[in-house]
Amino acid sequence: MTDAALFLFTRSLNNWARQVFTQLRSPRYALAILFGVLYLGLLFLGQHQDSHARLPVSAVSFGGTLLLLVLVGKWWVFGADRLALAFSPAEIQFLFPAPVTRTALLLYKLVRAQRLILLNVLVWALLLRRREGSGLALGPYAVTMWVFFSTVMLHRLGVALTRATITEHGWSGVRRAWGAILFLVVLASAAWISLLRRMPPTGLGPLAPESPLETLRQAVETPPLSLVLWPFRVPLLPLEAPSLGLWLRRLGPALALLGLHLWWVLRADRRFEEAAIEASARRAELLRRWRRREQKPAGARRALRFMSLRPQGHPIGAVVWRNLTRLLRTVSTSLLATLLGVLAIGIGFFVFAAPEHAVLTSLGSLALSWVGILAILGPLWIRIDLRADMDRLDTLRSWPLSGLALVSGEVLSSAVVLVLLEALLASAGAIALREAGLARMPLPLLVAGLLAGLLVLSGLNLIALCIQNGAALLFPSWVRTEIQPGGIEQIGQQLLTAGVSVLLLLLFAVGPGLLGGLVAYLLRPSIREWSFVAGGLVGAVGLGIEAFLCLDWLGSRFEHTDPSKA
């Protein structure tokens, strides 16, 4: 197996390098690589020159310990570790029926995982070491991070193997996690005792003169909590070593823990094949959805009554309906929960920062910030258009629709969602800020400003979406409609694409912007604040005409596109 695995690794690496070298002959690829390297170089230099925002290394170590504790607790109690056992589909096909022992399979997996671990070590050592304010030299720092990541990976694999084994024995539910629950009880008790020991002698006063976080940090260093948490602190303790000698002394226990984990994972001939196959299938599905930016369908229950499609009507309506239905049926509840969570954190932050009219102020500010974010990034995020249909171009081409109608329907789908979101957020933001007394402008001015802004935003959104869809149609290899595994060249490609898109958007916006501004300026004396609406309307119409010309041209290009090459 060693021989075969070595062959697989070396030949794959060699072929990958050869492919990259061949692609470098293409100017497009070389340019993307150049931009990617420049970007990463600037990031690296920025880290070296930036003397601010450094965290104390003890805080990093403390945070790492807590994070590790949370992760380990999650793996043991909830069993969210199955993916740790995943192999690639090719590995399942070739290695599982082959005469290979289970230990050899696990060793293979451990060696293969080093690729990701080494990449992480590289990123931390080159880009984040300075930010952490670590006093360690590059070498010892990289070794510490390698030991840490490897121990975490081995622990996750060990949990997955143990849970697979006890599942084989028919254990389920709480029975499967009783050990972890017992540990959590011990941990909570130890934390309570250590916190009490950090309290003033009377036990009645405030916790301590320091901040709660500092008290917690000190409690972690006080027995019995320090003893219970010792295994979680060991991998990161070398980070805090001020000298090479102390680093070496602290590295010893960390290496011992790593060795212990290796022994734990490899010690028994445990049956893990089925759990591995299940995890591999799940990972392959997740990977497929992630690459295609798909969400898991939430089911037909998301079909709303008002969204039902009548058989009569313009086909563009059917295209928009199809895309909107797809969006509604794939917006996951977890995504909505995450958004609500982010909103709650944002409001919390504003309440803390400005208690007076805090809720309204925070809501208003957040809503308006999001309008700005959506105006810039919305056309990249909302992709229920041609970009989501690039692998179905042959089907789209078979529909009895002109190119203009089809491309318009596709682009309008994203535009409708984007404009609706922006209109809702902008209205809510403006009303909230006015109620909070921050936007002290007369109501007509507020309404006129809002209307003008939304009109201009609609036109800009439409143009931005035309650019994104056009790029996907005309340069499919440049605009990735699927997320592909890639490296520096992808970073460079994305930078270049984003730069060109912004430039095009500015070019398209100049004419209508000037015209709209002129109209608003000329009408200002006669219709006062409503001149903004008139200017916005002229600007939006100008952008709309440009968008129509773009769509017409893209439609004709669509009719002449060979789906097999797109």
Next chain:
Amino acid sequence: MIQVHGLTKLYGPLVAVQDLSFEVAPGEILGLVGPNGAGKTTTLRSLAGIILPTSGSIRIAGADLASEPLRAKAELAFIPDEPQLFDYLTVTEHLQFTLRLYRRAAEPGLIRRLLDDLELTGKQDALASELSRGMKQKLAIACGLVHDPRVLMLDEPLTGLDPVGIRRMKRTIAARARAGVAVVLSSHLLQLVEELCTRVLILQAGRRVALGSVSEIVGDRPELSGRGLEEIFLSLTGHEDETVP
């Protein structure tokens, strides 16, 4: 060559295969047929040692798959219906990799001959990610044959092959059987099964419905005499009404 006794596979409460017993002798081609969800792929994957049976025993070339997995697996090849290959290995390297996995020294010209047989010559230096679906299937088949297995298991082997590829694949399977290889072939193409297989195992809901040559099956059920495998299959799996044209 293959001895299966009391094979049962449960997925939680779901019974995928129940108490299945059969044998395949050297040179024999056993056709595994059944409706969707009958347990064909589970049976094949259990025979290949990819998944472990809940109970029962499987012996491959005299070696027990549970207690001597390496000895058993060294003698078998499993070719799944969906070829899964390593993106960054070339066609030739896939074959070399398989030979190393099975610790077989390739006789001179073996890889070239296989590539010729499967019409992969000219593609030997192409990466797997550059191959068409049919080519990938041919490469997966080549990887299954390169270590000269004594037991061959094929799941829908003709998927994605062109007519010439199908003809050659049929010839290859028959030739391997003539050379003493025990073959288990799972397919929905009953014509293929009828043409190639010496015996047929019909599964339904994880249970054995019939086992034997077509004449043996008909011998047990005289009412089926004169019917082809398709009609026998439909009749035995409770789809009698589908047999009426």
